[in-house]
Amino acid sequence: MAERNLVPIFDGHNDILYKLHYADEADKVSLFTEGSPNDWHIDLPRAKQGGFAGGMFAVFAPSADIPTEALIENAASVFAIDEPLPAALSMDDAHRTTVAMASILFELDRAGAIALCRSAADIRAARDRNTIAAVFHIEGAEAIDRDLRFLETLYGLGLRSIGPVWSRPNIFGHGVPFRYPSSPDTGPGLTDAGNDLVRACNDKKILIDLSHLNERGFRDVAALSDAPLIATHSNVHRICPHARNLTDWQLGAIRDTRGLVGLNFETTFLRSAPDDLSVPDAEVLLRHMDALILELGEDGVGIGSDFDGATVPELIGDASGLQRLLNVFRDHGYGEDLIEKIAWRNWLSVIERTIG
Numbered sequence: 333m334a335e336r337n338l339v340p341i342f343d344g345h346n347d348i349l350y351k352l353h354y355a356d357e358a359d360k361v362s363l364f365t366e367g368s369p370n371d372w373h374i375d376l377p378r379a380k381q382g383g384f385a386g387g388m389f390a391v392f393a394p395s396a397d398i399p400t401e402a403l404i405e406n407a408a409s410v411f412a413i414d415e416p417l418p419a420a421l422s423m424d425d426a427h428r429t430t431v432a433m434a435s436i437l438f439e440l441d442r443a444g445a446i447a448l449c450r451s452a453a454d455i456r457a458a459r460d461r462n463t464i465a466a467v468f469h470i471e472g473a474e475a476i477d478r479d480l481r482f483l484e485t486l487y488g489l490g491l492r493s494i495g496p497v498w499s500r501p502n503i504f505g506h507g508v509p510f511r512y513p514s515s516p517d518t519g520p521g522l523t524d525a526g527n528d529l530v531r532a533c534n535d536k537k538i539l540i541d542l543s544h545l546n547e548r549g550f551r552d553v554a555a556l557s558d559a560p561l562i563a564t565h566s567n568v569h570r571i572c573p574h575a576r577n578l579t580d581w582q583l584g585a586i587r588d589t590r591g592l593v594g595l596n597f598e599t600t601f602l603r604s605a606p607d608d609l610s611v612p613d614a615e616v617l618l619r620h621m622d623a624l625i626l627e628l629g630e631d632g633v634g635i636g637s638d639f640d641g642a643t644v645p646e647l648i649g650d651a652s653g654l655q656r657l658l659n660v661f662r663d664h665g666y667g668e669d670l671i672e673k674i675a676w677r678n679w680l681s682v683i684e685r686t687i688g
């Protein structure tokens with residue numbers, strides 16, 4: 333789908349399925365292919381314009397205690413700067429929304445608007461056909477039972493990536509709160525069920541996303557998992573001390589496994605002080621990307637937009653503005669080889685080494 337002369341981008345995280353699920357329109361395919369509301373971030377026209385060629389498509393079951401309308405309006409602003417973790421989500425609620433949002437992914441695939449991909453080879457084939465490559469991801473594993481039977485079902489349907497927790501507790505572990513300033517060391521690590529989930533993901537070659545996990549849970553995955561450590565949409569804690577960002581130790585652990593971090597566009601995870609708007613967007617984004625490259629090397633960085641779940645810097649705006657970010661990298665002195673790695677090749681490499 334990418335137009336000529338655009339550098340194709342694979343993106344580590346978006347929440348468009350969530351937006352489509354809660355939209356009033358019954359025809360989700362048309363909403364995606366013909367154009368979504370102005371304040372959304374991804375649809376087919378915007379993807380073409382910006383070179384958005386693929387990504388992890390998240391299924392996210394919201395907590396019952398978070399007002400859905402507010403979440404749709406602006407995911408980040410729902411959370412005060414020192415908010416306790418949202419309450420645990422019931423399996424019934426999680427099932428209902430997980431199945432419904434996944435159905436939209438399959439509908440988009442069947443309509444040819446995206447291509448559901450189960451491997452790096454599938455992603456490359458989708459790119460060759462000019463179709464958006466979508467990897468089925470769940471953000472928060474609340475729909476999965478203790479015996480992991482539903483994991484088997486989801487895997488059969490094409491699931492290849494899991495964030496064991498969102499920013500709340502579940503039977504597998506504990507997420508980090510939306511808290512600033514705060515260390516990510518905010519609670520206990522993985523449960524026995526969480527350890528079983530990690531082993532099962534290793535066995536099945538399902539990617540484990542560490543982005544919403546607290547630090548002890550992260551340590552548990554690092555000790556147990558035989559896969560590269562991956563945070564699909566997180567930034568640098570040393571620059572922005574938000575609980576959702578990664579400490580130097582965490583970045584080092586990711587580097588040691590030849591893992592990857594996707595740069596998150598959410599402004600409250602980017603800006604050193606959330607209310608200080610004096611630093612230009614380009615500089616804010618570059619500080620994190622420079623630091624990620626320094627800590628992880630040129631092969632350990634990618635994009636993790638959080639489109640349709642984040643407040644995005646004006647410089648980028650939405651998926652149509654992705655090449656502007658690459659131009660910022662270019663103007664800063666990154667070479668074309670590094671830009672292509674950040675945009676596409678690093679994600680493809682770590683996906684190939686993780687899910688095949």
Ligand SMILES: [Zn+2]
Pocket residue numbers: 471543544565641
């Ligand atoms: Zn997220």
